[in-house]
Amino acid sequence: MPESATALVDRLLADPPAVHDMDLSPHPKVGLWPTDRDCYLLLAENTGPGTDTLETGSGLSTILFAGVGARHTCVTPAQVEVERILTYCADRGIETTSLTFEIGCSDDVLPRLPIEQSLDLVFIDGNHGFPAPMIDWYYAGSRLRAGGLLVIDDVALPAVAHLCAFLDRDPRWSVSRRTSKWVAYRRVTAGSLRQDWYEQPFYSTSPPRGLGNLPARAMRRVRAAWRHLRN
Numbered sequence: 001m002p003e004s005a006t007a008l009v010d011r012l013l014a015d016p017p018a019v020h021d022m023d024l025s026p027h028p029k030v031g032l033w034p035t036d037r038d039c040y041l042l043l044a045e046n047t048g049p050g051t052d053t054l055e056t057g058s059g060l061s062t063i064l065f066a067g068v069g070a071r072h073t074c075v076t077p078a079q080v081e082v083e084r085i086l087t088y089c090a091d092r093g094i095e096t097t098s099l100t101f102e103i104g105c106s107d108d109v110l111p112r113l114p115i116e117q118s119l120d121l122v123f124i125d126g127n128h129g130f131p132a133p134m135i136d137w138y139y140a141g142s143r144l145r146a147g148g149l150l151v152i153d154d155v156a157l158p159a160v161a162h163l164c165a166f167l168d169r170d171p172r173w174s175v176s177r178r179t180s181k182w183v184a185y186r187r188v189t190a191g192s193l194r195q196d197w198y199e200q201p202f203y204s205t206s207p208p209r210g211l212g213n214l215p216a217r218a219m220r221r222v223r224a225a226w227r228h229l230r231n
Contacts, residue, residue, distance in 0.1 A: 001031060005044035008067050012060055017088040019059050020082050030084070034060055035125065041181045044068050044125060046149050053120050054143070056106045056126030056136045063089060066099050073077065073168045075102045075109045075126065106132065110139035118190075121166045130159035137163055138193055146190040153182045169202045 003198075013034075021028040041059060047053050049069035055061055058076040062085050065072035076082065082101045089096045102109045106126050122140045124133055133152070141150055150173070154160050167173045167185055172193070174182040197203075 003067075005068065009037060009040045009064065010045055012063060012067070013040070015039060015092075016062060017085065019062060019084050019088075020131065021080075024175055032059060036179065036181050039151065039153065040064055041178065042149075042184060043121065043151065047226040051121065051123045053123070054140050055123035056110075056140065057068060057124075058085060058101075059125070061125065062099070063094060065098050067094050069095075069098055071098050071100075071120075073100045073102060073106070073113070075106050077105050079103055092144045098109050099192055107135045108141075110136065113139075113143070118145045119143045119148055120145065121151065123153070125162075128154055128157045128160055130162070133163045137167075141187070142191065142193045144187040144190070146187055149176065150185045150186045150187060151182060152185075155183050156183065166203065170200075188223055223225065 004079045016034065018032060020033050021033060022031045022033075023029060028189070037054040040061065042068075044064055047065060047068050052069045052072075053065050053070045054073040054075070055065070056075045058081045062072070062074045064215075065074075066089060074082075082103065086165065088094075088098060102113070120139070121129065122144055124136045125136050126132065126136060137150070137152075144150060151161060152164065155164050155178075164183055168175065172189045173185040174188055174231040176186045178184070
């Protein structure tokens with residue numbers, strides 16, 4: 001009988017992998033930067049054999065995606081983390097043939113991934129410095145199918161919070177679940193996430209700052225266009 005999502009998550013949490021360097025010393029301690037159990041449960045319950053998933057960053061979640069049998073792509077710049085994950089899985093009999101590792105920073109890797117790939121779930125938990133979460137959302141989120149799930153960890157960090165503040169107002173996304181640690185959004189639409197500022201009236205109630213130096217004639221056109229969009 002296949003292992004349930006709950007049993008798999010609890011098994012991994014009871015025996016967590018040592019994946020991440022925990023400090024910047026020459027010989028760092030190796031451990032795990034985890035998310036919450038309920039986030040792992042959501043990932044496991046919304047994936048499985050036949051689903052296509054992608055994450056930025058690596059860790060217990062990578063092993064979880066392998067354990068449920070998802071066709072999973074992990075984007076990480078750290079080859080050593082890949083080796084630690086593969087060793088952990090081999091030692092515990094977790095199949096890894098469904099895993100694909102793309103080694104490199106996500107801003108380099110994501111734009112060159114096959115655009116025809118339609119994803120069921122994206123987990124953003126890589127570089128948390130500005131603007132990396134936005135880049136991960138833009139490129140990975142654009143590959144989500146309509147109804148697909150975007151899960152973002154560490155929402156209290158400044159760059160991640162900024163991304164979430166935008167997504168909370170963007171009608172192309174709807175909140176599926178939110179905690180103080182992570183949030184999940186359902187994609188309402190599909191395809192590219194590219195938009196110009198005038199296609200985002202939800203993001204501001206007035207013309208963007210920095211337009212004051214435009215010629216008067218151009219400024220009148222901008223304000224007229226903005227009034228039209230708001231109506």
